[in-house]
Amino acid sequence: MSGYGHDDDKPYGLVAEFDSVEDLTHAAEAARKAGFKKMDAYSPFPIHGLSEAIGFRDVKVPFMVFCGGLFGALAGYSLQYYVHVFDYPLNVGGKPLNSIPAMVPITFESTILCSALTAFFGMLATNGLPKPYHPIFNTPRFERASQDRFFLAIEATDPNYDPVRTRQFLLELNPLNVEEVRG
Amino acid sequence: MAVKEPLNDVLITGRQSYAAIDDSIGRLVLQPSVHKKPWWTLFLFGLMGTGMLVISIGWLLFQGIGIWGNNQPVAWAFDIVNFVWWIGIGHAGTLISAILLLLKQQWRNSINRFAEAMTIFAVMCAAMYPLLHTGRPWVAIYWLFPYPNILAMWPQFRSPLMWDVFAVSTYFTVSLLFWFMGLIPDFATLRDKAKNKYAKIALAIPALGWRGSNQHWHRYEQANLLLAGLSTPLVLSVHTIVSFDFAVSQVYGWNVTVFPPYFVAGAVFAGFAMVLNLAIPIRAWYNLKHLITMRHIDWMAKIMLATGLIVFYGYLLEVFFAWYGANPFEMKLLMDRFKGPYAWSYWALIFCNGIVPQLMWVPKLRQNLVVVWIVAFVVNVGMWLERFVIIPVSLTNNYLPSSNKMYYPTFWDFGMFFGTIGFFFFMMFLFVRFLPIINMFEVKDLWHRILEGTSKVEPSSEPTKAREEVAA
Numbered sequence: 001m002s003g004y005g006h007d008d009d010k011p012y013g014l015v016a017e018f019d020s021v022e023d024l025t026h027a028a029e030a031a032r033k034a035g036f037k038k039m040d041a042y043s044p045f046p047i048h049g050l051s052e053a054i055g056f057r058d059v060k061v062p063f064m065v066f067c068g069g070l071f072g073a074l075a076g077y078s079l080q081y082y083v084h085v086f087d088y089p090l091n092v093g094g095k096p097l098n099s100i101p102a103m104v105p106i107t108f109e110s111t112i113l114c115s116a117l118t119a120f121f122g123m124l125a126t127n128g129l130p131k132p133y134h135p136i137f138n139t140p141r142f143e144r145a146s147q148d149r150f151f152l153a154i155e156a157t158d159p160n161y162d163p164v165r166t167r168q169f170l171l172e173l174n175p176l177n178v179e180e181v182r183g
Numbered sequence: 184m185a186v187k188e189p190l191n192d193v194l195i196t197g198r199q200s201y202a203a204i205d206d207s208i209g210r211l212v213l214q215p216s217v218h219k220k221p222w223w224t225l226f227l228f229g230l231m232g233t234g235m236l237v238i239s240i241g242w243l244l245f246q247g248i249g250i251w252g253n254n255q256p257v258a259w260a261f262d263i264v265n266f267v268w269w270i271g272i273g274h275a276g277t278l279i280s281a282i283l284l285l286l287k288q289q290w291r292n293s294i295n296r297f298a299e300a301m302t303i304f305a306v307m308c309a310a311m312y313p314l315l316h317t318g319r320p321w322v323a324i325y326w327l328f329p330y331p332n333i334l335a336m337w338p339q340f341r342s343p344l345m346w347d348v349f350a351v352s353t354y355f356t357v358s359l360l361f362w363f364m365g366l367i368p369d370f371a372t373l374r375d376k377a378k379n380k381y382a383k384i385a386l387a388i389p390a391l392g393w394r395g396s397n398q399h400w401h402r403y404e405q406a407n408l409l410l411a412g413l414s415t416p417l418v419l420s421v422h423t424i425v426s427f428d429f430a431v432s433q434v435y436g437w438n439v440t441v442f443p444p445y446f447v448a449g450a451v452f453a454g455f456a457m458v459l460n461l462a463i464p465i466r467a468w469y470n471l472k473h474l475i476t477m478r479h480i481d482w483m484a485k486i487m488l489a490t491g492l493i494v495f496y497g498y499l500l501e502v503f504f505a506w507y508g509a510n511p512f513e514m515k516l517l518m519d520r521f522k523g524p525y526a527w528s529y530w531a532l533i534f535c536n537g538i539v540p541q542l543m544w545v546p547k548l549r550q551n552l553v554v555v556w557i558v559a560f561v562v563n564v565g566m567w568l569e570r571f572v573i574i575p576v577s578l579t580n581n582y583l584p585s586s587n588k589m590y591y592p593t594f595w596d597f598g599m600f601f602g603t604i605g606f607f608f609f610m611m612f613l614f615v616r617f618l619p620i621i622n623m624f625e626v627k628d629l630w631h632r633i634l635e636g637t638s639k640v641e642p643s644s645e646p647t648k649a650r651e652e653v654a655a
Binding site (some may be wrong): 095099108 | 200201202329337340343349361364372374375397402403627635
């Protein structure tokens, strides 16, 4: 497919198409054991154990959410503290200006709000979304990756990548097809 | 519509495949012809209601809240009754999407999208009331939201009403994010399934270029689990804080410590009733009986029964503490609820929320869709009455008996109430038309688990047969 203004001659990698979750997981595991690093699997739904099979581990999102939550808690409490103790002190029934119990609900809500915003936007940012174009979309029948087929892509940037030998390797993993994808 | 359907043991019935599941859900979006008379009827009903809402709000802003029946001492009436009622209905969506996710209840997969949409639209309806009951919402901005302004004024953060603003706005934002995040992979599926060029473009934009890669899913699952973990305390806090609006005050009948748990249970009770009211007809109209099965209906009816019992226990405790507290004003209010001019609403409440849900004990009645639907409808009416009994009826009794006054709603009170009901239906049926009403990828995941045999519910011979067919 051309017309996206990309260099069509540059190979993106080899993409194998599978019929089932089991075949994909098995292939991902075999590829990891064969020493491939730059690869990714594509499936219509999250597959339990696939990250382990492919050797992918990432804790950026939880870490970001922790920081977001911490920021939310501090910001929520500081706002109330600043307003009620410094900027606009108002004596209500002789209660202390810094009345901690009454400030808990808003601190709690702002913690949740900031964590949730970080979870959502952090997930998108670490995944590089929105991203309208990606070479993997040039794979024939890739529209089924969001429906009922499972794909494994070994990228050309992998040090072990070799157009002939990698194809040979993928063909042994019981795929429906192996295609070279450019773009 | 079959009135009685047998109880099944599997969460997805019939011979299925990933493609068949996608088709049965996706065709609601991609094939406009599946939307027939019921859709148009309810959509137009919703549109008329929305018109009513617009007129009611317009007249309210023009004339001020004097057009409502609120008076002194009944300063809070339909506006707050409807606010609490709507926000309660919303809670079932978060319960299904967050708490049941954490508890690994896989049956939630086919009802969560639907219930979350219900949450969002219900919170929209709810949020209108506190804003509009200020009379001039554009002025309300500076005492609701903390921003540095030239008046050098700040909101009073120690007030439950401010907690409410933060709780409801956080709840709406988080529900919306949670809902939209779940929709991204489904938009991608629909983008790939769509044949029409314009539909494809319209679906590709919200899909954000989702590729379904393992890295995407890995981070998606992390974020999803975190959002579920965050929403769980959030949903409990929201209705707790709503109940603080009352419980922290000094009005008798409101100043009750049982309010927070009993409000939360009431919210789940009303919410599940609304899910049942919407899901029972929709699964029949759109042939989704294989995804929203009798097992789902049965479990939802049981949750409705369980939370109904908690709510009823709350009613009993209110009576007990009014007597045990020995406060003459509170005792008078209680007697007024039993025998006063609003006694009809109290006894109707006991009938709707205390007696009618007990029908759900009978397994045969839980399999009778008409009975379940009627019980759910009665529960919704009952939950509205509960708020009516708590809010205006408590206020008609004052510490100074000379200022006791009856409350009569006006045409505009009803206009705005039915207006929001119309708006809710309007949004709900737009959702049915334009978005996948069942989470497609989660149902496919569930189907895979059923095939694999790791689903919590034991697979019967039926999916095993289907599995052989898929393999062949």
